[in-house]
Amino acid sequence: MDLATLQTPALLVDADAFEHNLRAMGESLPGSRLRPHVKAHKCTALAARQAAAGHNGFTCATVREMEGMAKAGLGDDLLLANEVLDARRLGDLEARVTVAVDSPATIEAAAAGGVNEVLIDVNVGLPRCGCAPSDAGRLADLARSKGLTVRGVMGYEGHVVGLPNRALREQLTKECMEKLVAAHADVGGEVASAGGTGTYDINTWATEIQAGSYVLMDTAYGHLDLPFRQALGVLATVISVSADHSVADCGLKALGMDHGNPTIDGADVWFVADEHVTFAPHGRVTVGDRIRVVPAHVDPTVAYHERMHLVRDGRVEDVWEVDLRGW
Amino acid sequence: MDLATLQTPALLVDADAFEHNLRAMGESLPGSRLRPHVKAHKCTALAARQAAAGHNGFTCATVREMEGMAKAGLGDDLLLANEVLDARRLGDLEARVTVAVDSPATIEAAAAGGVNEVLIDVNVGLPRCGCAPSDAGRLADLARSKGLTVRGVMGYEGHVVGLPNRALREQLTKECMEKLVAAHADVGGEVASAGGTGTYDINTWATEIQAGSYVLMDTAYGHLDLPFRQALGVLATVISVSADHSVADCGLKALGMDHGNPTIDGADVWFVADEHVTFAPHGRVTVGDRIRVVPAHVDPTVAYHERMHLVRDGRVEDVWEVDLRGW
Numbered sequence: 001m002d003l004a005t006l007q008t009p010a011l012l013v014d015a016d017a018f019e020h021n022l023r024a025m026g027e028s029l030p031g032s033r034l035r036p037h038v039k040a041h042k043c044t045a046l047a048a049r050q051a052a053a054g055h056n057g058f059t060c061a062t063v064r065e066m067e068g069m070a071k072a073g074l075g076d077d078l079l080l081a082n083e084v085l086d087a088r089r090l091g092d093l094e095a096r097v098t099v100a101v102d103s104p105a106t107i108e109a110a111a112a113g114g115v116n117e118v119l120i121d122v123n124v125g126l127p128r129c130g131c132a133p134s135d136a137g138r139l140a141d142l143a144r145s146k147g148l149t150v151r152g153v154m155g156y157e158g159h160v161v162g163l164p165n166r167a168l169r170e171q172l173t174k175e176c177m178e179k180l181v182a183a184h185a186d187v188g189g190e191v192a193s194a195g196g197t198g199t200y201d202i203n204t205w206a207t208e209i210q211a212g213s214y215v216l217m218d219t220a221y222g223h224l225d226l227p228f229r230q231a232l233g234v235l236a237t238v239i240s241v242s243a244d245h246s247v248a249d250c251g252l253k254a255l256g257m258d259h260g261n262p263t264i265d266g267a268d269v270w271f272v273a274d275e276h277v278t279f280a281p282h283g284r285v286t287v288g289d290r291i292r293v294v295p296a297h298v299d300p301t302v303a304y305h306e307r308m309h310l311v312r313d314g315r316v317e318d319v320w321e322v323d324l325r326g327w
Numbered sequence: 328m329d330l331a332t333l334q335t336p337a338l339l340v341d342a343d344a345f346e347h348n349l350r351a352m353g354e355s356l357p358g359s360r361l362r363p364h365v366k367a368h369k370c371t372a373l374a375a376r377q378a379a380a381g382h383n384g385f386t387c388a389t390v391r392e393m394e395g396m397a398k399a400g401l402g403d404d405l406l407l408a409n410e411v412l413d414a415r416r417l418g419d420l421e422a423r424v425t426v427a428v429d430s431p432a433t434i435e436a437a438a439a440g441g442v443n444e445v446l447i448d449v450n451v452g453l454p455r456c457g458c459a460p461s462d463a464g465r466l467a468d469l470a471r472s473k474g475l476t477v478r479g480v481m482g483y484e485g486h487v488v489g490l491p492n493r494a495l496r497e498q499l500t501k502e503c504m505e506k507l508v509a510a511h512a513d514v515g516g517e518v519a520s521a522g523g524t525g526t527y528d529i530n531t532w533a534t535e536i537q538a539g540s541y542v543l544m545d546t547a548y549g550h551l552d553l554p555f556r557q558a559l560g561v562l563a564t565v566i567s568v569s570a571d572h573s574v575a576d577c578g579l580k581a582l583g584m585d586h587g588n589p590t591i592d593g594a595d596v597w598f599v600a601d602e603h604v605t606f607a608p609h610g611r612v613t614v615g616d617r618i619r620v621v622p623a624h625v626d627p628t629v630a631y632h633e634r635m636h637l638v639r640d641g642r643v644e645d646v647w648e649v650d651l652r653g654w
Contacts, residue, residue, distance in 0.1 A: 007413070007654060039601055061602045082576075082602060083566040085615050086334070102567055105614040127597065128605050129567040129574050158600065239410040240429055240456040247456050249409075252627040253652075258584040258599065270454060272585065273485065274366050274626050275388045275409060278455050287432040288412050299601050300579040304630060306653050326633050327334060327581075 001309075001316040003290065008237040009254040011305040011322075012292070013046075013216065015312035017231035021215050022053045024227045028201055029209055035059045035079060035193060037212030038324060040299050043308060044072035045320035050215065059193075059210045063089050068324040070095035079193065081154060081210060083121065083129050087113025100154050102131040104142060111146040118148050119193060122183040124155035124176035133179045137186030152191030155180040156210070161198030164223055170202050177205035197221055197228070218298040220259045232301070233292040234262070235309075236277065238285055246285045250293045251275040256300025262293045328636075328643040330617065335564040336581040338632040338649075339619070340373075340543065342639035344558035348542050349380045351554045355528055356536055362386045362406060362520060364539025365651060367626050370635060371399035372647035377542065386520075386537045390416050395651040397422035406520065408481060408537060410448065410456050414440025427481050429458040431469060438473040445475050446520060449510040451482035451503035460506045464513030479518030482507035483537065488525030491550055497529050504532035524548055524555070545625040547586045559628070560619040561589070562636075563604065565612055573612045577620045578602040583627025589620045 003012075025034060036050045039061040047058060047069060057077035060066045066080050067089060075095025083106045084090070090097050091114020100121040101107045110118050120139050123130030131139055140150045157176040163169045177194065184192050195202075195209035198221065203209060213221050216232040236250035246267075251274045255262050261269045267279040277293060285291075295301040302308070303325055310318040330339075352361060363377045366388040374385060374396060384404035387393045393407050394416060402422025410433045411417070417424050418441020427448040428434045437445055447466050450457030458466055467477045484503040490496045504521065511519050522529075522536035525548065530536060540548050543559040563577035573594075578601045582589050588596045594606040604620060612618075622628040629635070630652055637645040 009654060083574075084576075085564050085566060103614050106566070123569065127569070127572050128600060128603055130569075132569075237412050239412060239433070242450065242454070242457075242459075245454050247410075249411075252583060252585050252624075253630040254654075256579060256584070257627070258579050273455060276455055287430050297579075300584070303580040325580075327336060 008235050009250040010235045011308040012233045012235050013308050013310045014231045015310050017229035021228045025214050026053045032057055035208045035210050037210045038065050040212030042302055042322050042324035043320050044323055047074050062327050064327050065324045085109050087115050090115050102129050107143045117151050118143050119151055119154040120187050122153050122155040124179045126158040133183040136183035140187040150189050152189030153184045153187050154193040161196035173199050173202050213298050216298045219263050219294055219296045233294050236291050236293050238289040241287050245278050245280050247276050247278050248291055250277050255295050256297035259296035262295050335562050336577040337562045338635040339560045339562050340635050340637050341558045342637050344556035348555045352541050353380045359384055362535045362537055364537045365392050367539030369629055369649050369651035370647050371650055374401050389654050391654050392651045412436050414442050417442050429456050434470045444478050445470050446478055446481040447514050449480050449482040451506045453485040460510040463510035467514040477516050479516030480511045480514050481520040488523035500526050500529045540625050543625045546590050546621055546623045560621050563618050563620050565616040568614050572605050572607050574603050574605050575618055577604050581631055582622050583624035586623035589622045
C-alpha cells in the first residue's frame with residue numbers, strides 16, 4: 001500500500017526508527033529487565049514484536065489491556081500496574097496476572113476477583129496511587145492473610161521521568177528508589193518494579209523497568225537526549241492554504257494534547273481544532289500535500305486511532321490494529 | 328442498570344439536562360434554523376433525538392460522520408463543513424450531501440467524488456479554512472462550471488464563540504458576519520451557514536447555526552452564562568486515598584485536555600495522567616466512592632469513548648454507541 005492512497009489522518013510508525021528503539025532498549029535492558037508498558041501503544045501486534053525481542057512480561061494500565069494481551073497469547077507475566085476495585089474480569093484470564101494494590105480495599109478486590117498475585121504499590125513521591133512506604137509491610141501481611149502471593153513492590157517515579165536535566169533525574173530517582181528499597185525490605189518478594197523511558201538507564205534499584213514510550217517516542221521525551229528515535233507520526237493532508245497559514249486534517253481527535261501542540265517539520269504550529277491543525281509553513285505548501293504531524297504525547301494520541309501503519313521506504317509494510325483501547 | 332455496577336470510567340449524559348438543552352435550543356432556533364454539529368457527540372442515537380426535536384439537517388466534520396449519519400437514516404440534509412481532497416466515499420451516500428469548498432482543488436475533489444452540492448467556505452477571521460471573502464464569487468463560478476450546485480456560503484467565527492464577554496462576542500460576530508454577507512452576495516444561493524454554541528443567539532446574519540456543544544456542554548462553554556446545562560460527565564471510581572490527595576480512574580484517555588483540566592465538584596483537581604486524575608477533596612473521600620469528572624472540552628472527550636450512558640434518577644436509562652468515531 002502506498003502512503004499516497006492512505007486515508008488521513010493516519011497513525012504512522014517509522015519501521016526503521018521503531019526497530020532501532022527495540023534494539024537500543026533490548027541491549028540496555030534485555031529480557032525481563034524490561035517489562036514494556038503497553039499503555040503507550042495499546043497494540044498487541046506491537047507487543048508481539050517486543051516479546052520477540054525478548055521481553056515476555058508486560059505492564060498494563062487497564063483491565064481491557066490485560067484482557068487483550070491474554071487473548072493475544074502474550075500473557076506469560078502480566079502486571080496491572082494500577083489499582084482496581086472490580087477485579088472480576090482478571091480472575092478468569094488465561095495468563096499470569098499480578099495486580100498493584102495500595103489499600104485494604106484493593107487487596108480485598110484482588111482476592112474477591114480471583115487474582116492470585118499482587119505487588120504492593122508504594123508512593124515514592126509522585127502524588128498519585130501508592131501507599132506510604134511505612135505502610136507497605138503491613139499491607140503485604142494483610143494480602144498474604146487473604147491468600148494472595150506478594151511478589152514484591154512497585155513505585156513509579158513519574159514526576160521525575162520527564163525532567164530534562166539528567167543530573168536532577170539521577171538525584172531524584174535515587175531519592176525515590178531509596179523509599180522503594182526500604183519498603184521492599186518490609187514487604188519481601190523478588191520484584192521491585194519501577195521506572196519509565198526517562199529513567200530506564202538511571203534506575204538501577206528496580207529489578208524491572210516499566211518503560212513504554214521508548215518504542216514510539218514523542219516530542220516531550222524527545223527533549224531528553226535519549227537514544228530513541230521518533231517513530232510515531234500522524235500523516236495528514238493539507239486541505240487549505242492561505243497567504244499566511246495552512247491547514248491540515250489532523251486535529252484534537254487525532255492527537256494527545258495534554259503536553260501541548262504537536263510539531264511539524266519546517267513549520268510553526270499555531271493551534272489545533274477538532275479536525276484541523278493550523279500552521280505557518282516556512283516554505284511553499286500546496287493543497288493536497290501530505291505532511292507528518294508529530295504528537296507531543298504518545299499515549300493519548302495512540303488511544304484515538306483504530307490502527308497504526310508500519311512504514312518503510314515510503315510504503316505501508318503492515319497495518320496493526322490498536323486493539324487495547326477502552327476499559 | 329444501576330450506576331453502581333457500571334464499569335468506570337464511563338461517559339454519562341444527564342437525561343434531564345440533555346432534554347433541557349434540546350428544548351432550550353429548539354425554542355430559540357427551531358427546525359432548520361439549527362443545523363446541529365455531530366462532531367460534539369459523534370453519536371447517531373443522540374442525533375436522532377435532535378432530529379425528533381425538529382432539526383433534520385446536520386453538520387459533520389469528517390467523512391466517517393457523514394457515512395454514519397446516512398447509514399442511520401439521518402441523511403435528509405448533511406453538510407460536511409470541512410474541506411476534503413478525497414470525496415469518493417461521499418458520492419455514494421444515500422443522503423443529501425453538501426460539502427464545503429475553499430479552493431480549486433477542493434472543488435475538483437467534490438466534483439470528482441460525485442458530490443452534487445457545495446457551500447463556499449469563507450474565512451471570516453478564524454485562521455483556519457476558508458477562502459478570502461473577495462475570492463468567494465470566483466470560486467462559486469468555478470464550482471458551477473464543474474456542474475456543482477452552489478447552495479451558498481459558510482463562515483465560522485470560531486475565534487469568537489468562546490469569548491466570555493458577551494458584548495465583545497456580539498461586536499466581533501457582527502464584523503465576521505459582514506464579511507460573510509458580502510461574500511454571500513457574490514456567491515448567491517440560499518444558505519449562509521455559521522455560528523456555534525457561543526453565538527447561537529447572537530449570530531442573526533446566518534440562515535442556520537452549526538452549534539454542537541450546547542446539547543452536552545463542557546466547562547469551557549459553562550463560563551459563558553448560556554442557558555444550557557452541563558449534561559456530560561465521566562463517572563469515575565476513587566481507587567486510592569492518601570493524606571493530602573485522592574485518585575480516581577479517569578485519565579487523559581477519557582478526557583479532551585486541550586482546554587485544560589476537568590473539574591470535580593467539591594475538590595481541587597491537581598493533574599491528570601493516562602488513567603488517573605489526582606485531586607484534593609474538600610471533604611472525606613473513601614476508596615470505592617463514585618465521582619463525576621466534568622471535562623473542559625466535550626468534543627475530544629466523547630471521541631475517546633465507545634458509548635455514552637443516559638442517566639435519570641441514578642439509573643442508566645439507555646446506552647448509546649459513540650458510532651461516528653474515526654475517519
